[in-house]
Each structure stands twice: as C-alpha cells, then as structure tokens.
Amino acid sequence: DAMVIQNPRYQVTQFGKPVTLSCSQTLNHNVMYWYQQKSSQAPKLLFHYYDKDFNNEADTPDNFQSRRPNTSFCFLDIRSPGLGDAAMYLCATSRLVGASGAYEQYFGPGTRLTVT
Amino acid sequence: KNEVEQSPQNLTAQEGEFITINCSYSVGISALHWLQQHPGGGIVSLFMLSSGKKKHGRLIATINIQEKHSSLHITASHPRDSAVYICAVSILTGTASKLTFGTGTRLQVTL
DSSP states (O other): OOOEEEEOSEEEEOTTOOEEEEEEESSOOSEEEEEEEOTTSOOEEEEEEETTEEEEOTTOOTTEEEEOSSSSEEEEEESSOOGGGOEEEEEEEEEEETTTTEEEEEEOOOEEEEEO | OOSEEEEOSEEEEETTOOEEEEEEEOSOOSEEEEEEEOTTOOEEEEEEESSEEEEETTEEEEEETTTTEEEEEESSOOGGGOEEEEEEEEEEETTEEEEEEOOOEEEEEEO
16 A cells, blocks of 8 residues: 555664654655654644755754655654654655645654653 | 644543534634544544545544634544544645644543
8 A cells, every 4th residue: 555654663762872764655745744743742843845855944953854865765864862852753745635735644653762 | 822723632432422523723724634643653644624524434524614613523433533633734835735733632432
C-alpha cells in the first residue's frame, strides 16, 4: 500500500549526540512536512518542503535541520539534542485536492525520540 | 484565545453511545481536518472537509463554513474508538497548507 514510512519508530540518543530521523513516502507527493509533538500537546510544524524548496518556520531552532535528497525521502537532523527535544516527530505529505486548493495531509506513524 | 477550539476536552462514553465532538475556528480556512491519534501512536487522517458532510463507516463529519463550526460524530461507539480526536484547519501559504491544530478531545469508550 502507498504510505508514509518513518524509521526508526523509537530512537534513543545521548544529550548532544547528533541524530537523524528518516521519512519516506510512496505517494509521490510534492510536499513533505516535519512536526514535533511533545506529550499532551498539539503537533508543531518545524518546516516543510515543496519539491526541493525548503521552508523553515520562524520559531524552529537552528539545532533542527532537514534534507530532501529526492521526492521520496526526507530527513530530520538534530545536531545537538537537548533533553527538551524529547518528543514524537511526525512526518506528513500532501498533494493538491480539489479546486479550492485544499491539501490533505497523510501522516507517518512517528518516531519517538528519547534523549538521555 | 486559540484559533481552533475543541469541546469537550475529555469524553467518556459507554459502548454503543452516539458521540459528538465539536470544533470552532476563528480564521479563514481552505479546509478542516479531523485526525485520530491513539495513545503513543501516530496520526491518522479521518476526514478533510471544505463544505457539507462526509461519512465513513460509523464516522460522520459536518462543517458549517458560515458559522465556522464543525462536528465529528461517532455512531455506535466501540472501545477501539478510544483515542484523541484532533480538529485542524488548513491555511494555504504559497506552495503548501499549514495546519493549525486544536487541543484535542480525549475519548474513552468503556464496555
């Protein structure tokens, strides 16, 4: 089935040790998003790609970087994870739906990051 | 005041009950989404609405654009429906749509 896949599902890293989270999609969608969701909070958009065009949210810390080498893959790099970066990281993709220009977003299962 | 408000925040129901979750928003949107998240899990998109009503199985979603209000209904609720239900609105920004999320409604369905 076409889907959004995130690896790994669970990641443990040490304080300050760089970590990379992976997202892949078989939907051939132009847009890919990375969200951070902390416990009992709503997801927070970190950045998105439209094709190779990178769009950073104004309040996303510099510690968070992203790469999209091709349509199918997108990576989230956390350069120096702090304890406050422990969260669920969600990848989503979207395509154009309907004349209104509304985009339906398809979410991956998420990667739960623990920082020790 | 949040741009997207949901009510109730928590809801407990017995199996078989009809459930309604409400969502109000205060901004112009291109679409409204209802999402489901099980504890510790990822997010599943249930519906995307820009007008009217949609039905999928036991789930029904409605939206009133003029009143900026949407409802998610679950008929014949079941314990497997226990999850957090999130209302989110799409706002188009150039080449993508950004989602603004409500705070979620935690639903517990008991036997």
